[in-house]
Amino acid sequence: MNKSHIGWLFAVIALSILLIVSIVLGVNGYYFSMSFLRAKSDISIGETATIEILPDQASVLSFTFDGSYLPKEKLPQKVQISAVNSDKDLLVRVKSRIFGEETGERLGFVTDERFVYDGEYYLFQDVLGSGGKTLFCEYIQIPEESNLSSKEKYILSIVVESVENSPENQLKWGFVQQND
Numbered sequence: 001m002n003k004s005h006i007g008w009l010f011a012v013i014a015l016s017i018l019l020i021v022s023i024v025l026g027v028n029g030y031y032f033s034m035s036f037l038r039a040k041s042d043i044s045i046g047e048t049a050t051i052e053i054l055p056d057q058a059s060v061l062s063f064t065f066d067g068s069y070l071p072k073e074k075l076p077q078k079v080q081i082s083a084v085n086s087d088k089d090l091l092v093r094v095k096s097r098i099f100g101e102e103t104g105e106r107l108g109f110v111t112d113e114r115f116v117y118d119g120e121y122y123l124f125q126d127v128l129g130s131g132g133k134t135l136f137c138e139y140i141q142i143p144e145e146s147n148l149s150s151k152e153k154y155i156l157s158i159v160v161e162s163v164e165n166s167p168e169n170q171l172k173w174g175f176v177q178q179n180d
Helices: 003-038 167-173
Strands: 049-052 057-066 074-082 090-099 108-111 115-117 122-124 133-141 153-164
Touching: 049 057, 057 074, 090 167, 108 115, 133 153, 153 167
Parallel strands: 049 074
Antiparallel strands: 057 153, 074 133, 090 122, 090 153, 108 133, 115 122
């Protein structure tokens, strides 16, 4: 074997190892993502769900649903936010995402009038008192431009973030207290 061929041989072996590793990781990633999308949550669409929150934390609630719903269809789904275990007054905001949908579209929520959508979050325009509860939504609405496939399963994730009520946090979150 010629010394000039050793470099090429090393490059071929290194590239072959990288190719095998990338194929293995790609196959594992594909099967992991498929198992994630087929996973079922403990909560079914239609059941009343409660999200417990504490100050300066985020809580997540996930629903599994199939794509057989029609655009503009309203699914009855009550979601409550509870600060029963909190000893502080809280500011609350809610964000949602559908996993399994390439476009990243957002489901609509028929919310309590105190929740205002700002383009990214539903902001609770009141202070959730310590030990209090509020109803976030009564219905989930499928978007008009929905591309959901009836053969697929999707996961709707609702993230509720909360911070202690303070003037600094009110300013940071764009909190506007409604006058009654």
